[in-house]
Amino acid sequence: MPRRTAPVGELVGRAREGDSRAVARLISLVEDESPLLREVMAELAPYAGHAHIVGITGSPGVGKSTSTSALVSAYRETGKRVGVLAVDPSSPFSGGALLGDRVRMQDHATDRGVFIRSMASRGHLGGLSWSTPQALRVLDAAGFDVVLVETVGVGQSEVEIAGMADTTLVLLAPGMGDGIQAAKAGILEVGDIYVVNKADRDGVQSVTRDLRSMLALAERSEGAWSPPILKTVASRNEGVAEVVQAIEDRLEWMRGNGVLTERRRSRARDEIEAIATTALRARFAHLHGDARLDVLAAKVADGGTDPYSAADELIAAL
Amino acid sequence: MPRRTAPVGELVGRAREGDSRAVARLISLVEDESPLLREVMAELAPYAGHAHIVGITGSPGVGKSTSTSALVSAYRETGKRVGVLAVDPSSPFSGGALLGDRVRMQDHATDRGVFIRSMASRGHLGGLSWSTPQALRVLDAAGFDVVLVETVGVGQSEVEIAGMADTTLVLLAPGMGDGIQAAKAGILEVGDIYVVNKADRDGVQSVTRDLRSMLALAERSEGAWSPPILKTVASRNEGVAEVVQAIEDRLEWMRGNGVLTERRRSRARDEIEAIATTALRARFAHLHGDARLDVLAAKVADGGTDPYSAADELIAAL
Incomplete structure (x- = not known):
């Protein structure tokens, strides 16, 4: 993990005090899909x-x-x-x-x-x-x-x-x-x-x-x-x-009427699912080497197996 | 599983002989998201x-x-x-x-x-x-x-x-x-x-x-x-x-030029991923009761946790 100029906690504190550069830096971490994102989101949660x-x-x-x-x-x-x-x-x-x-x-x-x-x-x-x-x-x-x-x-x-x-x-x-x-x-x-x-x-x-x-x-x-x-x-x-x-x-x-709460929960649900799915996809790709999914796909395309059995194999490999 | 009029293998055989009703029945199984789909796809694969x-x-x-x-x-x-x-x-x-x-x-x-x-x-x-x-x-x-x-x-x-x-x-x-x-x-x-x-x-x-x-x-x-x-x-x-x-x-x-093979493999990859993701989502929803994801979403919406930790919890529960 690269050495960073300011710890995440400090960045979040400055962002909350109205420091635009700190806010900008946090959004850059989102854009860059930084590995620090987990820490950022944990600090922001409250x-x-x-x-x-x-x-x-x-x-x-x-x-x-x-x-x-x-x-x-x-x-x-x-x-x-x-x-x-x-x-x-x-x-x-x-x-x-x-x-x-x-x-x-x-x-x-x-x-x-x-x-x-x-x-x-x-x-x-x-x-x-x-x-x-x-x-x-x-x-x-x-x-x-x-x-x-x-x-x-x-x-x-x-x-x-x-x-x-x-x-x-x-x-x-x-x-x-x-x-x-x-x-x-x-x-x-x-x-x-x-x-x-x-x-x-x-x-x-x-x-x-x-x-x-x-x-x-x-x-x-x-x-x-x-x-x-x-x-x-x-x-x-x-x-x-x-x-x-x-x-x-x-x-x-x-x-x-509670619509605000319901919308926010529904969005949180979407976010959690998106993050979980992305994490699982990354595991699909990396498990047993990057080529795992490609090998299964070639097998399905060639009639060697069907997509359900291939999906089972992928999940089982988790 | 409900009693079916014709076994899947027989349906597939008839479909391959040009029986339109058998083809129609197989597509209905797809549309209905039938539990027989796995068997259908396995029979069709070759x-x-x-x-x-x-x-x-x-x-x-x-x-x-x-x-x-x-x-x-x-x-x-x-x-x-x-x-x-x-x-x-x-x-x-x-x-x-x-x-x-x-x-x-x-x-x-x-x-x-x-x-x-x-x-x-x-x-x-x-x-x-x-x-x-x-x-x-x-x-x-x-x-x-x-x-x-x-x-x-x-x-x-x-x-x-x-x-x-x-x-x-x-x-x-x-x-x-x-x-x-x-x-x-x-x-x-x-x-x-x-x-x-x-x-x-x-x-x-x-x-x-x-x-x-x-x-x-x-x-x-x-x-x-x-x-x-x-x-x-x-x-x-x-x-x-x-x-x-x-x-x-x-x-x-x-x-x-190999484009046909590449497209078919790429589609098979998408299919496998879609089926695997769907299966995992179903597990997300049903694991520890239907309300699991809802509880996590409410916690994220209320600031009790962040979406990454919630996603971890969801995946760990698998």
Whole structure:
């Protein structure tokens, strides 16, 4: 194990005191899949479960970065500490993202109550679903009141983010090819709050109307959360306070009916399973040499055995 | 274990002799996640690895069913036996699909060299990625020369299907909202053969041109397969023979350079891992009572432990 500059316990302490560099270092350990992660997570555990995790998703060009920045400012006016995690599900690199961070940070550069970090999500161990929950765990334990997780809605990423957030904001905008947005049926399953940004543009009525009628078709059980549709011009801070209010309303609602606790437990369950499965897969691969699974796979492909017997053999070898 | 009408060995024998009802029964065992599956897969194993698995995907409305039916007819003219598996990634039910099968079967109803089956994919154990490979294993071992797996390209389903197929056909059509199709960047990663169907319609040139320029941007390594772009009017059988030829060319290419073997081994690896992981998850859930994982999750959510320690505890309990 490499010699490290600061012990994990000290890093965690500094992160909780608002030291951005310590927070950044902890998230780097997540990104690097560091062997120190176990120790980090053990140190963080007692401080878990306080932040409101808010997912922000939408097609490219709807104004996610601008909206996130406006939400940060609005939250700072209420005195709350805000963490931002921008997850790029398409990039295998984090180098480019870091430049983006510096640009994005400008509005909040001198504010110790704000932390912004971009993260590439295609790690070795399963990307979005493996590293993002752990980075959120860092920000939660570091004492941020609100953590905004921003991701572009492509493929399954918005569904994955929604699974990791307490509350999910879906951003739309007029003139973005409504067909494309509507075709992404996924967004109708994940949104807790819908925000039509760039509401000063033509077509805002039609986007809002389409959205309303699509949501009306969705079946909701008795007592379920009814997602509001809000309009913003994030670049001019218009309507942003109302979005913050909706996020806080949602938090109150979740606190009142046990949904918050249930979501957090469900996420912890997913995390434990993901870590356990990853650990077992690593054992599958390394047991009796790296080639073990390959040998079994070749045997199955050639008809020498069936996948169930091969799976048995793999498990038995544990 | 329930008393069964025919022993598994007999069912497999009948399936290999071309008895459609026996094939259908075996696929039902897959769909039902029957405890007999282990026995089925053991009986099928020696006959594995002969069919060319061809995935067919595309947005709703591009003409997937018509194209599949036309491909079946074209393959039958060459004397080959064809199996068709239509996977619906959105439906949790298979009841509706069965009616669809009967309609689709009309063209091939009296042909013992053709088997068509729809399958809902949202089973208990992970849907598309768990049940589809096993159904393909049934059709492969039943002796079909070609197995067409048709699925609508929504979410990740086209990526999943491509992972299970030797060759993937991506269907497009003019006038379908090219923006939507282009936005689905996923299709550019998965297609081995692109087919622009409904090529008698306006806009075929623009779809073809857009596709060509998008494919030109994709990086391909030296010696990689270069995906052809073909045009069809499947409803009139125009261009279908050329598609069959392209599929056969691709098969030859894969046979010649070891890609076919590598893909089959890689799929077997995925299958073994999926079965082993599923088995371990079932043990996670049932070990020390069903509530074991829930208790650990609540402890993590409440800060009583961290997910790594919880995962250790889960694994140790195995």
